[in-house]
Amino acid sequence: MANNNRGSFSSKFGAIAAIAGSAVGLGNIWKFPYVAGENGGAAFLLIYIGITLLISIPVLLAEFSIGRHGQGNAFRSFVNMTGKKGWGAIGILELLGAIFVLASYCVIAGWSLEYIMRSVMGGFHGMTQTQMDVQFDMFVASGWRPIVWMVVFLIINSGVLGMGVTKGIERCSKFMIPALFCILVMLAGVNLWQPGFQEGAAFILKPNWSAVSGHTVLAALGQSFFSLSIGMAAMITYGSYIQRQESLNGVGVIVSLATVLMAILAGLAIFPSVFSYGIEPTKGADLVFKTLPPLFAELPGGYFISILFFILLFFAALTTSLSIMESLVAFFSEELHIKRVWALAIGFAIILISSTLCAMSQMPDSHILVGGETLFDWTDKFCSAYILPLGGLACVILVGWFVPHHVVEHELTSSGKTPLWIYKFIVFMMKYICPVVIIILLVNCILDYFGVDMIAALMSLIH
Numbered sequence: 367m368a369n370n371n372r373g374s375f376s377s378k379f380g381a382i383a384a385i386a387g388s389a390v391g392l393g394n395i396w397k398f399p400y401v402a403g404e405n406g407g408a409a410f411l412l413i414y415i416g417i418t419l420l421i422s423i424p425v426l427l428a429e430f431s432i433g434r435h436g437q438g439n440a441f442r443s444f445v446n447m448t449g450k451k452g453w454g455a456i457g458i459l460e461l462l463g464a465i466f467v468l469a470s471y472c473v474i475a476g477w478s479l480e481y482i483m484r485s486v487m488g489g490f491h492g493m494t495q496t497q498m499d500v501q502f503d504m505f506v507a508s509g510w511r512p513i514v515w516m517v518v519f520l521i522i523n524s525g526v527l528g529m530g531v532t533k534g535i536e537r538c539s540k541f542m543i544p545a546l547f548c549i550l551v552m553l554a555g556v557n558l559w560q561p562g563f564q565e566g567a568a569f570i571l572k573p574n575w576s577a578v579s580g581h582t583v584l585a586a587l588g589q590s591f592f593s594l595s596i597g598m599a600a601m602i603t604y605g606s607y608i609q610r611q612e613s614l615n616g617v618g619v620i621v622s623l624a625t626v627l628m629a630i631l632a633g634l635a636i637f638p639s640v641f642s643y644g645i646e647p648t649k650g651a652d653l654v655f656k657t658l659p660p661l662f663a664e665l666p667g668g669y670f671i672s673i674l675f676f677i678l679l680f681f682a683a684l685t686t687s688l689s690i691m692e693s694l695v696a697f698f699s700e701e702l703h704i705k706r707v708w709a710l711a712i713g714f715a716i717i718l719i720s721s722t723l724c725a726m727s728q729m730p731d732s733h734i735l736v737g738g739e740t741l742f743d744w745t746d747k748f749c750s751a752y753i754l755p756l757g758g759l760a761c762v763i764l765v766g767w768f769v770p771h772h773v774v775e776h777e778l779t780s781s782g783k784t785p786l787w788i789y790k791f792i793v794f795m796m797k798y799i800c801p802v803v804i805i806i807l808l809v810n811c812i813l814d815y816f817g818v819d820m821i822a823a824l825m826s827l828i829h
């Protein structure tokens with residue numbers, strides 16, 4: 367059952383860097399600051415931190431436990447943990463989610479490479495907002511150019527993975543995660559001198575309790591799960607590489623706090639510029655590829671700031687993409703009993719096809735649509751709304767209710783080193799609270815699909 371030839375993270379720092387690498391990604395840099403600002407700033411932040419500590423960390427620990435005890439890829443770990451093949455279906459679902467997420471992730475990562483190149487060539491100086499809009503839209507619609515960059519990104523990703531878990535993923539993350547942190551601190555530091563710093567900082571740091579509603583809590587929950595890479599095979603796979611002597615709780619808490627910190631820093635690096643120029647804050651591609659480049663170009667040292675910003679984006683996307691692709695590589699190599707390099711070739715081919723389709727779905731007149739949306743938009747929404755909560759739910763139910771107590775205790779107390787009350791609290795959350803909360807999130811997503819606002823419906827029932 368257990369495969370002793372599997373790789374592992376060689377140290378605690380290595381494990382933390384790799385896992386934080388998976389967590390800190392585009393979700394932190396281009397989603398969190400905006401969602402936080404829109405949902406009450408610091409009020410959202412406090413709810414987000416509370417949810418991360420009480421709900422997301424137990425789910426994350428359930429995934430780690432399945433991986434470390436199961437000692438296999440996402441599918442095999444479920445089977446090994448339960449002794450039943452049926453549970454493996456959850457692993458397969460999570461792996462499918464991983465493919466969907468990576469498909470659009472590689473496209474965006476490719477954009478960051480294009481924009482690193484444009485920054486190096488000094489392309490943003492003196493450009494107006496409208497010119498930036500047109501330039502980005504033309505680039506995305508051109509079809510072949512984003513595809514070429516996406517392929518370059520995939521080759522870099524595969525190059526790192528080809529070196530293995532310790533020498534590839536761990537070494538790369540040990541360099542990139544501290545670098546990412548330094549770049550964020552530098553970018554936030556430069557913003558201190560911006561006239562809009564106070565306003566920008568207030569956008570994410572000042573609590574506005576009147577903007578808080580049931581929606582805020584659900585938004586915080588979704589954001590926290592996505593940020594911690596829950597429900598999509600990555601954390602089970604990485605959990606299987608954490609060595610026995612490391613404390614899963616310690617790793618989980620440090621990674622979660624680091625993720626929150628990086629998201630706040632991202633907000634401080636981005637919004638002061640936006641407010642200094644009196645521009646409406648946006649999110650996603652619009653914010654990162656249209657709004658920010660000309661603003662950064664105006665700053666003292668703007669040339670280097672643009673380059674650093676897009677390198678930041680590239681690092682964040684790369685370390686995250688490693689965890690997703692590694693989940694596929696581990697699956698194919700262990701299930702088909704083939705060498706890592708062949709498993710990597712299969713993963714590469716699958717993502718190459720799916721990412722190409724995602725990129726093509728953004729071309730004008732594209733017919734690659736699902737439910738009226740481009741494949742690119744649909745994959746992200748589908749995964750965040752359904753696969754992620756379903757995967758997380760299955761993990762907490764499995765670990766909370768089905769796995770023998772001594773196994774869970776062994777994993778979560780690091781063989782007796784962690785106080786028992788902490789273990790008991792985590793298991794209580796896994797058993798009772800997390801499933802209820804995740805089911806509410808899922809029901810909300812399903813109702814949302816049918817155009818029903820769950821919170822509004824509940825409120826009208828109460829009144």
Ligand code: PHE
Nearest residue numbers: 389391392393592593595598
């Ligand atoms: N955590 C990543 C981010 O914030 C996204 C992700 C989701 C990665 C699921 C892996 C699995 O960008």
